Amino acid sequence: MPSSPVPLPALGLIGFGAFGRLVAQHLASLFSLRVHDPFAPDSAFAAAGIERCDLDVAAACPVVILATPVSTLASVVRDIAPHLSPGALVLDVGSVKVRPAEIMRAGLPAGIDIVATHPLFGPQSAREGLRGLKIAVCPVRGGRARRVGAFLRHALGLTVILTTPEAHDREAAAVQGLTHLIAKVLVAMEPLPTRMTTRSFDLVMQAVGMVRHDAPEVYHAIERENPFAAEVRRRFFDLAAQMDGELGESAGFEGKTRLRA
Amino acid sequence: MPSSPVPLPALGLIGFGAFGRLVAQHLASLFSLRVHDPFAPDSAFAAAGIERCDLDVAAACPVVILATPVSTLASVVRDIAPHLSPGALVLDVGSVKVRPAEIMRAGLPAGIDIVATHPLFGPQSAREGLRGLKIAVCPVRGGRARRVGAFLRHALGLTVILTTPEAHDREAAAVQGLTHLIAKVLVAMEPLPTRMTTRSFDLVMQAVGMVRHDAPEVYHAIERENPFAAEVRRRFFDLAAQMDGELGESAGFEGKTRLRA
Numbered sequence A, B: 001m002p003s004s005p006v007p008l009p010a011l012g013l014i015g016f017g018a019f020g021r022l023v024a025q026h027l028a029s030l031f032s033l034r035v036h037d038p039f040a041p042d043s044a045f046a047a048a049g050i051e052r053c054d055l056d057v058a059a060a061c062p063v064v065i066l067a068t069p070v071s072t073l074a075s076v077v078r079d080i081a082p083h084l085s086p087g088a089l090v091l092d093v094g095s096v097k098v099r100p101a102e103i104m105r106a107g108l109p110a111g112i113d114i115v116a117t118h119p120l121f122g123p124q125s126a127r128e129g130l131r132g133l134k135i136a137v138c139p140v141r142g143g144r145a146r147r148v149g150a151f152l153r154h155a156l157g158l159t160v161i162l163t164t165p166e167a168h169d170r171e172a173a174a175v176q177g178l179t180h181l182i183a184k185v186l187v188a189m190e191p192l193p194t195r196m197t198t199r200s201f202d203l204v205m206q207a208v209g210m211v212r213h214d215a216p217e218v219y220h221a222i223e224r225e226n227p228f229a230a231e232v233r234r235r236f237f238d239l240a241a242q243m244d245g246e247l248g249e250s251a252g253f254e255g256k257t258r259l260r261a
Helices: A018-027 A042-048 A055-059 A070-083 A098-107 A145-156 A165-188 A199-211 A216-224 A229-251 B018-027 B042-048 B055-059 B070-083 B098-107 B145-156 B165-188 B199-211 B216-224 B229-249
Strands: A010-014 A032-036 A063-066 A089-092 A113-119 A134-141 A159-162 B010-014 B032-036 B063-066 B089-092 B113-119 B134-141 B159-162
Touching (some): A010 A018, A010 A055, A018 A032, A018 A042, A032 A055, A055 A070, A063 A070, A070 A098, A070 A216, A098 A113, A098 A134, A098 A165, A113 A145, A113 A165, A134 A145, A134 A165, A145 A159, A165 A199, A165 A216, A165 A229, A165 B199, A165 B229, A199 B165, A216 A229, A229 B165, A229 B229, B010 B018, B055 B070, B063 B070, B070 B098, B070 B216, B098 B134, B098 B165, B113 B145, B134 B145, B134 B165, B145 B159, B165 B216, B165 B229, B216 B229
Parallel strands (some): A010 A032, A010 A063, A089 A113, A134 A159, B063 B089, B089 B113
Antiparallel strands (some): A113 A134, B113 B134
16 A cells, blocks of 8 residues: 555554454554554564554544453543543444443543444454444444444445444344354364254354354453343243253153253 | 156155155156155145156155155155065155164165165255255165265265264254254244344354254254254253353452353
């Protein structure tokens, strides 16, 4: 990419884990990135050709993206708050939205605009590019969510779903809660057959392959920090137990086949 | 297809449900089909351009395919036995193989060759043709399984897996047992989100779409007549309950957020 005739706008990125690196990879040609992550290895910075920044430098940018685990968001918000520039825009990228939106609204100074986002993809599903992948965008404070959505659509080719944190978490509880739970159970059952497989089993295992390398924090956020996830799990288990019971009764399994859940 | 210069060999097909129709569709140009199914509607025969036959006519063919539910196989075997021609070849297409192989070996006269098969596909997955789809082929009696495999490979383009009934059922218990169980639970949870979906969730739902219209008999055969299916379900439920327990215990956060896994 030829260097821009005008200086690129600065963008602060807090967190350089798997998802932070994906963000950097796709924004590096559009912004001058200031990346802060004291825990990411030097090799990750070297591979991306990016220099490690101090927190105050990254946080002082006009746009700041928080790409840290949801479980650490409250402390990150506390840490960056004193360094933010007036009128800055802060975005997160967590897999749940109700709690992160609350944390950012409560912890970020009044003059700061806030947009909560959830890219519905990860390094695995984005391997062949971002075009057509989905991202949920929730206005939290200030009026910049639509403009963020337009940028994501036009500059990155993403399909933007404008929604609220609660509506997001209700849908994500089913979409991600079920996928990750099923995947985790199937991975625990491995080795599973690879030869005598059906097309539908192959599809399920392809889905498993897309989430099996997600950081444990992603699974924890999805299952634990989504206020609707436990309810979805409960319905899944109740229905599964019911079906197992129906099968067990007529197969003569001495009535011990019921799920304890 | 131009009519053959020599008469096509006769093939008896017992059962004209969803799978029997798929068999007929792909074998009609290679065999003169004699189809028996007193329960299939006239419209199904009319749509296929096939005349309904009596049992004795279909059973007297040199090759006979049994495409009835596994649960009725014993009575079908009893009914056809008196009408079979000496040296005939009988095949089944059920989703499990240990019990059908036993039933056929016990119920079919000594001079009859037997090959148990399980096409690892259905009308949904075969919509775009058979090429590359898999079929398990198990020798049961007589030496014709390899020749059957060669025919399926060359004439129909199938990928043939030569195996034993027990090895088949062990793998199928995981492959189909898990897919159908998960699909049945997810269908029962509908409506599920269709908008805010991830690629992995889309794949899982695509898998669900491939089996959701299977006849209930297919589900019952897979879950109930496979001697290893209950054990696979048990492992799935135990692991799922364990993961749910781990999530539930620490759902109150407060420093217990580490998964023991």
